[in-house]
Amino acid sequence: MMAISDRYYRPNLCLRITTCTGPEKPVRMLQRIKDRPPGPTIIIALTQQNASELKKLLLGHGIISSLFFHKPEHDDAGNILEWFKDNDHPIIITTPGNENHIKAGKLAYIYHYCIPSNIAMYADGLSLADGTDTDITSEIIATPEDRQLIINAIDACSFEEDKISKLVSQIFFGENEVEIRFDELMKINGKPARAIEMLLTELESMGALKGGNTFYSVAMIEPLKPSRQIIARFDRKRGEFLTAIFKNLEKRGGRLYLDIKKTGEAVKAERKRIIAALKYLEESGDIKVEYGGLAKRYDVPVNPDITAISQSIFDRLELDRKNKIGELNKVVDFIEHQGCRWRYLLGLLGEDFGRECGHCGWCLGSRPGLIPSVTKKG
Numbered sequence: 001m002m003a004i005s006d007r008y009y010r011p012n013l014c015l016r017i018t019t020c021t022g023p024e025k026p027v028r029m030l031q032r033i034k035d036r037p038p039g040p041t042i043i044i045a046l047t048q049q050n051a052s053e054l055k056k057l058l059l060g061h062g063i064i065s066s067l068f069f070h071k072p073e074h075d076d077a078g079n080i081l082e083w084f085k086d087n088d089h090p091i092i093i094t095t096p097g098n099e100n101h102i103k104a105g106k107l108a109y110i111y112h113y114c115i116p117s118n119i120a121m122y123a124d125g126l127s128l129a130d131g132t133d134t135d136i137t138s139e140i141i142a143t144p145e146d147r148q149l150i151i152n153a154i155d156a157c158s159f160e161e162d163k164i165s166k167l168v169s170q171i172f173f174g175e176n177e178v179e180i181r182f183d184e185l186m187k188i189n190g191k192p193a194r195a196i197e198m199l200l201t202e203l204e205s206m207g208a209l210k211g212g213n214t215f216y217s218v219a220m221i222e223p224l225k226p227s228r229q230i231i232a233r234f235d236r237k238r239g240e241f242l243t244a245i246f247k248n249l250e251k252r253g254g255r256l257y258l259d260i261k262k263t264g265e266a267v268k269a270e271r272k273r274i275i276a277a278l279k280y281l282e283e284s285g286d287i288k289v290e291y292g293g294l295a296k297r298y299d300v301p302v303n304p305d306i307t308a309i310s311q312s313i314f315d316r317l318e319l320d321r322k323n324k325i326g327e328l329n330k331v332v333d334f335i336e337h338q339g340c341r342w343r344y345l346l347g348l349l350g351e352d353f354g355r356e357c358g359h360c361g362w363c364l365g366s367r368p369g370l371i372p373s374v375t376k377k378g
């Protein structure tokens, strides 16, 4: 028998599965929390919106929880984690990947309020149980709707073969250097930001694009004083420079936008000089500035072979899509497996447990059944 590493297996962790339809999911979640003895709980929802909705639902039943989304610049994170440590029965709702930033120290429940999209990530997440000697329940609540949502998200990042060469031509349009605007590519190609990001990352890893400095291409400006009054404070030369910049402001939906690159070309000034001027006006209380239009600047080869790049990037993204679907299917197999959860999970991770664990949901007699088919509306 192969030795079982303690990388994944935890004798105090009970793996449980619930399968139900989407509309039943919140009810089941609520039942679990109400029926089981209270204890430190981490709930992993699919999206921030799902997390907020669940928080509201729990609150409606008198159950207090906190949302936690790790952001390096976010100050709240530390406070929430302190709260988790200090509270007897805290409930934190988060989204996939964020749970790794919660150093719980003590834990009673991990709920996957959606299907994990990847078995390795699910298994790594079980390390949340480390540092707790008492029994922990980790339960996946699996619905057909969530499965479909994950498939849709994967598909949204794939591109049709004929569209990809069009997109590649849009990216490799310049000589030596290009600036790629996420919002423009998203609009033209009807793709989410992460699809564009993934495509660019792949092009970088292929070596077709080099550089990749991120910057904002648009300034959204809110004047706090009339422009004449702002300009009057400056000498003639500076006043003219500001007037020239202001001439490039475009009004869209009640807001003023400044395309920094276009403005730079129009007033014959470098980007950093325009940014410096805006910063100065902002600090003087003349305007409010917000930056947007996420973009990346790349070095591009001279006369790129668009056909070869398109084929290569298509093959890479297609392989990536198939791998992700394959990963999701493994999770579904795990959920629908009729047998010991630990034994099957360790098998998927390349370890032979050689026996039944005796303490997972299945071993304790739970028979949740297959994920039902998507609920028909009406």
Ligand SMILES: [Zn+2]
Pocket: 339, 340, 341, 342, 343, 356, 357, 358, 359, 360, 361, 362, 363
């Ligand atoms: Zn078992």
